[in-house]
Amino acid sequence: xxxxxxxxxxxxxxxxxxxxxxxxxxxxxxxxxxxxxxxxxxxxxxxxxxxxxxxxxxxxxxxxxxxxxxxxxxxxxxxxxxxxxxxxxxxxxxxxxxxxxxxxxxxxxxxxxxxxxxxxxxxxxxxxxxxxxxxxxxxxxxxxxxxxxxxxxxxxxxxxxxxxxxxxxxxxxxxxxxxxxxxxxxxxxxxxxxxxxxxxxxxxxxxxxxxxxxxxxxxxxxxxxxxxxxxxxxxxxxxxxxxxxxxxxxxxxxxxxxxxxxxxxxxxxxxxxxxxxxxxxxxxxxxxxxxxxxxxxxxxxxxxxxxxxxxxxxxxxxxxxxxxxxxxxxxxxxxxxxxxxxxxxxxxxxxxxxxxxxxxxxxxxxxxxxxxxxxxxxxxxxxxxxxxxxxxxxxxxxxxxxxxxxxxxxxxxxxxxx
Amino acid sequence: xxxxxxxxxxxxxxxxxxxxxxxxxxxxxxxxxxxxxxxxxxxxxxxxxxxxxxxxxxxxxxxxxxxxxxxxxxxxxxxxxxxxxxxxxxxxxxxxxxx
Numbered sequence: 001x002x003x004x005x006x007x008x009x010x011x012x013x014x015x016x017x018x019x020x021x022x023x024x025x026x027x028x029x030x031x032x033x034x035x036x037x038x039x040x041x042x043x044x045x046x047x048x049x050x051x052x053x054x055x056x057x058x059x060x061x062x063x064x065x066x067x068x069x070x071x072x073x074x075x076x077x078x079x080x081x082x083x084x085x086x087x088x089x090x091x092x093x094x095x096x097x098x099x100x101x102x103x104x105x106x107x108x109x110x111x112x113x114x115x116x117x118x119x120x121x122x123x124x125x126x127x128x129x130x131x132x133x134x135x136x137x138x139x140x141x142x143x144x145x146x147x148x149x150x151x152x153x154x155x156x157x158x159x160x161x162x163x164x165x166x167x168x169x170x171x172x173x174x175x176x177x178x179x180x181x182x183x184x185x186x187x188x189x190x191x192x193x194x195x196x197x198x199x200x201x202x203x204x205x206x207x208x209x210x211x212x213x214x215x216x217x218x219x220x221x222x223x224x225x226x227x228x229x230x231x232x233x234x235x236x237x238x239x240x241x242x243x244x245x246x247x248x249x250x251x252x253x254x255x256x257x258x259x260x261x262x263x264x265x266x267x268x269x270x271x272x273x274x275x276x277x278x279x280x281x282x283x284x285x286x287x288x289x290x291x292x293x294x295x296x297x298x299x300x301x302x303x304x305x306x307x308x309x310x311x312x313x314x315x316x317x318x319x320x321x322x323x324x325x326x327x328x329x330x331x332x333x334x335x336x337x338x339x340x341x342x343x344x345x346x347x348x349x350x351x352x353x354x355x356x357x358x359x360x361x362x363x364x365x366x367x368x369x370x371x372x373x374x375x376x377x378x379x380x381x382x383x384x385x386x387x388x389x390x391x392x393x394x395x396x397x398x399x400x401x402x403x404x405x406x407x408x409x410x411x412x413x414x415x416x417x418x
Numbered sequence: 419x420x421x422x423x424x425x426x427x428x429x430x431x432x433x434x435x436x437x438x439x440x441x442x443x444x445x446x447x448x449x450x451x452x453x454x455x456x457x458x459x460x461x462x463x464x465x466x467x468x469x470x471x472x473x474x475x476x477x478x479x480x481x482x483x484x485x486x487x488x489x490x491x492x493x494x495x496x497x498x499x500x501x502x503x504x505x506x507x508x509x510x511x512x513x514x515x516x517x
Contacts, residue, residue: 240472242468242469242470242472243472251463251467251468251469252467252468252470253466253467253468254468254470255439255440255468255470256470256472256495300436300437301437301477301493301495302439302440302470302475302477302495303495303496303498304472304495304496305495305496305497305498309419309420309432311419311432344466400462400465401459401462401463401466413466414439415468416437416439
C-alpha cells in the first residue's frame with residue numbers, strides 16, 4: 001500500500017498527481033475463501049480489516065451488492081459517542097470510542113474524526129434526573145460525562161433558544177466531550193484501503209442471492225457472479241438482515257424501518273457541538289463543509305424505501321427551528337432516507353447463529369455508524385475464534401427468548417419505539 | 419405523505435393514523451396449565467420474531483386522530499402502495515401473485 005503522508009503528497013505534486021495508486025483493487029471473486037463477509041459498508045469492511053490485522057486471517061472476501069459505503073454508511077448523521085447506561089452497551093461503545101480516537105493513524109487515512117462534544121439537552125426535571133443517573137452510570141464505567149447547567153449552555157450555544165417561554169425550555173444538558181463526528185465515507189474508504197492492503201478481496205456489484213448449506217452448516221454463498229465457497233460466512237448488511245437470514249432458513253427479531261436525515265446549505269461555523277434533544281426529537285451538528293446535518297424520528301412504519309415522507313421532514317425541521325430559531329432562514333439542500341434494522345430491544349446483535357459457520361452482525365437500529373470500529377473488531381473476534389469477545393457477549397441472537405434483552409430505553413419488544 | 423383508506427372515513431392523510439404493526443402474527447394458545455417447551459418457544463417467537471417481508475405487508479393501523487377505529491391494511495413496504503384496507507376484524511382480499 002502506498003502510504004499517505006506529507007512526503008507522498010509533495011512527491012505526487014511534482015508529477016501532477018498522475019501516479020497515485022488506486023486505493024483498492026477490483027479482483028474477480030475466487031472460488032473459495034476462508035471467510036466471506038456479506039456487506040461492504042463500514043461494519044463489513046472493518047470486520048475484514050480486523051480479521052486480517054488482529055487474527056491474521058487474510059483469505060477474506062467482502063461482497064457488496066452496490067458500491068462501498070452506499071447504504072447506511074453514507075446516509076447517517078456521522079455522530080460518534082458512548083453515552084450509554086447499561087454495562088453491555090457502555091463498555092462496547094467506549095471500546096469503539098477509543099478506537100475512533102486513533103483510527104486516522106491506524107488506517108493511514110484521514111477519517112476527519114472531530115471530538116467536538118455531544119450535548120443532550122434536558123427539558124424537564126424528569127429528563128434531568130434520568131440524564132444525571134445515566135451520566136453517573138457512565139462515570140462509574142470510566143466514561144467521561146459532565147452536567148452543564150443552563151448558564152453554561154447559554155454561553156456555549158448562542159444560537160439556542162434558552163428563553164423560559166420556549167416550546168422546549170432548556171433546563172440543562174449532559175455533555176460527553178470525547179464524543180463528536182467523523183467523515184462517514186472516509187470511514188468506509190479507509191477501512192477498504194487498509195483491508196485491501198492486507199490481502200482482502202473487495203468485490204462490488206455482486207449480490208448474494210442464497211446460502212450454500214451442507215446439513216446445518218453454511219459453506220458458502222450464491223451470488224449474481226456465481227457460487228463462492230467459504231469456511232465461515234458473516235452477515236453485516238444494515239437494512240436487509242431479515243432477507244439474508246431468510247436465505248439460511250432463519251427468522252430475525254427485527255423490523256426494518258425508514259429513517260431520514262437532511263442537510264442545509266453551508267454557512268460559516270455557528271454550532272460548535274453535536275446537540276440532541278429527546279423531547280423535541282432532534283439531533284443536529286454542523287459539518288466541516290458548513291451544512292447543518294440533522295435528523296430525528298423514524299417514520300414509524302415498516303419500510304424498505306430509502307426515502308422519507310414529508311410528515312417527518314416537517315416534524316424534524318419544526319423541532320430544529322423551535323430550538324434554534326435563527327436557522328429558520330436556511331434553505332434545505334438535501335434530504336434522504338436509510339433502512340434501519342430495528343431490533344426488539346434497541347441494542348445490536350453480534351453473534352453466532354443456529355447455523356454452523358454463519359455469524360450475524362445486525363440490528364443496529366439508528367446507532368450503527370458510531371459502532372463501526374467496535375463492531376468490526378468484535379465481529380472479527382467472534383468469527384475468528386468462533387466465540388464472542390466479552391465486549392459483545394451480551395449481544396446474542398437468542399437473548400430475547402432467554403430473557404436477557406438489553407433495553408436502554410425500557411420500551412419492550414416494539415421496534416419502532418427504540 | 420400516504421393516503422390511507424379508512425373503511426369508515428375514506429382516504430385520509432397518514433398523519434391522522436398511528437401504526438400498530440404486523441397483522442399476521444397470531445398469539446399462540448398458552449391457556450394449558452402445563453406449558454410445554456414447544457408452546458413456550460412458540461410464544462417467545464410470537465413476541466420477538468417478525469417476518470419483516472420486503473414487499474406486501476399486512477399491518478394494523480389505528481385512525482387515532484379520526485374515527486379511532488382500528489383497521490387492517492395491505493401495503494407494499496418498498497414503494498408504499500396500498501392495495502386493500504378493511505376493518506381490523508375482517509379478512510383482507512387475496513391477490514394473485516405478482517400484482
